[in-house]
Amino acid sequence: MKVCGIAFCLLIAGPAGNAADLNLMPWPSAAIVQDGFLTVDHALRIEVTGGDDRVRRAVARFLKNLSTETGVPYDRRFDGTPDGATLSIRCTGVGRRVQAVDEDESYHLSVSGTGVELTAANPLGILHGLETLLQLVEPGPHGWRIPYVRIDDAPRFAWRGMMIDVSRHFMPLQAIERNVDGMAEVKLNVLHLHLSDDEGFRVESRRCPKLTGAASGGLFYTQSQIRELIAYARNRGIRVVPEFDVPGHAVSWIVAYPRLASGTAPARLVQSQHDDLRPPLNPTQDSTYKLLETAFGEMAKLFPDAYFHIGGDEVDGKYWDHDPEIQRWMRSHGIKDNHALQTYFTRRVEKIVHKDGKIMEGWDEILDSDLPKQSLIQSWRGADSLASAAQSGYKTILSAGYYLDLMHSASYHYAVDPLAGKSAALSPAEKANILGGEAAQWTEYVTPENLDNRIWPRMGAIAERLWSAEGVTDVDSMYRRLSVLSRSLAWRGLEHETGSRMMLGRIEGDDLPAPLLETLAMAVEPVKEYDREQTQVYDVTAPLNRLVDSVPPESDYSRSINALAARAAHDASVRLELRRQFSQWRDNDARLEPYLAASHLRLGLAPLSQDLSKLGVLGLAALDAIEAGKPISVDSRNEQLALVQATAAHHAELLLAVTPSVRVLIEAEPGTQ
Structure with a gap:
């Protein structure tokens, strides 16, 4: 490829070559990286042609975010300063009044010595391009700069969403809005709000006031707040899809209207796992549909999006x-x-729903051959139901594998592809029915305090899977860029880092030296899947303020230690670093133990601390064996591995995520022939 005036360039479709140094997430469809940088001084000049109000607001946000991240007042103009680099924005269309799933989100971005050019056919492309441009800004020897690059970008999937459950634990508007900011940075375009469940109905209803009174517990969004959120999200290229779950998960409806219950109606909203009276709505009464017609009609007017989610999952048929x-x-x-x-x-x-001008969406339990073909199926039970829905002619999205509340790693989610498995065998027409995917953040064990911690930065990996080309799968590159994204999100006001630090500070109190708890906290992760439900009774009134609630779902420290251990047998410098870490583990318990019983927030941590100390001892012994080169017997190795395995048990709903590092070292010890 020839690029005039440029000594070197590289065309890439994934993180490779020089492009691997770019801190972009999600990765663009194609980019040409060129020699040189555009210096951006505080007199950045912006020219905008076309578009709509979203473009102007996006430019203002871009300047504000750029100023925040760099510490340079790009969002201010100073008299007497020369014009600096030019950012030329050209949008050839205005987009739809209500954002739609099939709108063009592509953009072209070019950075050269003459400035920056960003073009798109739709304001959505401009919004995405500005996010990419902001991620390209980096410090250089002479100030802030942007590498010379040409990017042509478009999403792989049209539906790239995140669901937040605001029923089980209510999330204030500001918590939702800051997460919308995070969604915008990684080019997600659907916010799905789970607005009703057994624990509460969370939107003001003027036509059915009992839903606001008896069914909300006093925690709900006013209609004015909903309109504010919808406008906030629209300005960031994000649609808001409401979900009101029926006929199951409907105790909040029934508390307000007991006669609609199948069998005995509960007297109050669900508060814990012990509340086992959870009847669905009675589908045989006309009064059920009259209420839904009234409530859904009101909500359909409030939420302008074309899709309206009716739930439909986990209906307990025993009541019927x-x-x-x-x-x-x-x-x-x-x-x-x-x-x-x-x-x-x-x-x-x-x-x-159709009479209200909406397209019905539901979880995959609603799938049936008699269902109208315009319905959208959200698959949470597995890739098989996704493929089945697509093969049957239904539009569908994948959520299985993207459940954030199950505490899996970013790499786990990154490996889940809507077009993998049985979907890979579909015809092109059937594959076209798979619109994309949607992460799910259920909130049995989430409050506004740790909401961000549970979503970010892992959500960036899912966003990349739904935006970027199928071949973008380098896990090491993903984690490197995810770390950069995490810092950027913090600059935007996301609280995944600060919230966790403050929660840990609460547990430390005034008596516990910070490094002691931090040493343990870095080495643990919350239990996975649904194990927490097996060890603690879910209760909406219970405080979520212990170590399991404070630490991230994935320990970056543990991933780093485990990676070092894989190299230790052949790298003396790595063994030296591991010795430092293992010594700290070994010694930490003796210093931490006297403080654990002093606060109820630390109860249950003693076994974890003791096991971390044991791992330190075993790890140091394994390093000694490797460096001595003396063979050990099979029995000795098995005994050591059994001791390591014993530390894998979870305590206080936490597990030691560093255990694999010591296991790898023991397996690397020289053995007898």
Whole structure:
């Protein structure tokens, strides 16, 4: 490829070559990296042509964020200063009044010695391009600079979303908005709000005031706040899709309207796992549909997006089985089982939603051959249901593998692709039915204090999977760029780092020296999958203020230590560093132990601290064996591995994430022939 006036360039479709140094996330479709940098002084000049109000607001945000991250007042102009570099923005269209799933989000970005050019056919492309440009800014020897680069970028999937459950633990508007800022940085475009469940109904309803009164527990968004959030998200290229879960997960509806219950109605909202009376709505009563028609009609006017999520998941059919009136009705209407009854319900609800001008969306339990084809299926039960929905002609999105609340690593989520598995065998037309994916943050164990900690920065890995080319899979590159993204998110006001530090400070109190708890905290992670539910009774009133609530889902420190251990057998400098770390683990427990019983926030941590000390001792012994080169017996190795395995047990709903490092070293010890 020839580029006039440029000595060197590299065309790339993934993080490779010189491009690997760029701190971009998600990775663009294609980029040409060239020699040279554009210096950006405080007199940055911006020219905007076309677009709509979102473009002007995006430019103002760009300057504000640039000023915050660099410490240079790019968002101010000073009299008498010469014009600096020019950022020329050209948008050839205005986009739709209500953002749609099929809008053009592509953009072209060019940085050269003459300035920056950003062009797009839609304001959404301009918004995305400005996020990329901000990520390109870096410090240089003579000030802030941007590398010469040409980027042509567009998303792989049209639907790139994140669901936040605000029913189980209510999230204030400012918490949602700051997460919208994070979503915008990584080019996500759908905020799915789970607005009703057994624990509460979270939107002001003027037409059904009992939903606001009896069903909310006093925690809800006013309609004015919802409009503010929708406008806030729209200005950042993000659609807001509401979910009101029916007929299951509907205790909040039933507390407000007890006569709509299948069987006995609970007297109050669900508060814990012990509240096992959770009947679904009665699908055989016309009054059920009259209420939904009223409430959904009001909500459809409030939320302008084309999609309206009706839930439909985890309906407990035992309530229908044990209700004589429902059973008589089913027999008289020829409905043979509970799946057929739910399908009947879903079809009636779809007509209500369709009458309001919306496209019905639901979890994959609603999938049935009788479902109208315009419905959207959200797959949470696995890739098989995703492929089945697409093959049956339904538009669908993937959430299985993107559940953030299960505490998996960023690399785990990064490996999940909507078009992998059975979906890979679909025809091109069937693959086109897979619109993308959506991460899910359920909040049984999440409050506004640790919400950001649970989402970021891992969400960046999912965002990249949904935006970038299928071949962008380098995990090491992903983690390097994710670390940079994490710092950038903090500059924008995300609290994943500061919130965690403050929560740890609460546990330390005034008596515990900070390094002692920090040594343990860096080495642990929350238990995975649904293990926490097996060790603690979920209760919405219980404080979430212990170490398990404070530490990130994934320990960067542990990942680094485990990676070092894999190199230790052949690298003396690595062994030296591991010795320092293992010595700290070994000695930390003796210093930490006297403080653990002094605060209820530290109870249960003693076994973890003791196990970390044991790992330090075992790790040092393994390093000694490797360096001595003396063979050990199979029995001795097995005994050591058994001791390591014992430290893998979880305590205080935490597990030691550094255990693999010592296991690797023991396995690397020279053995007898």
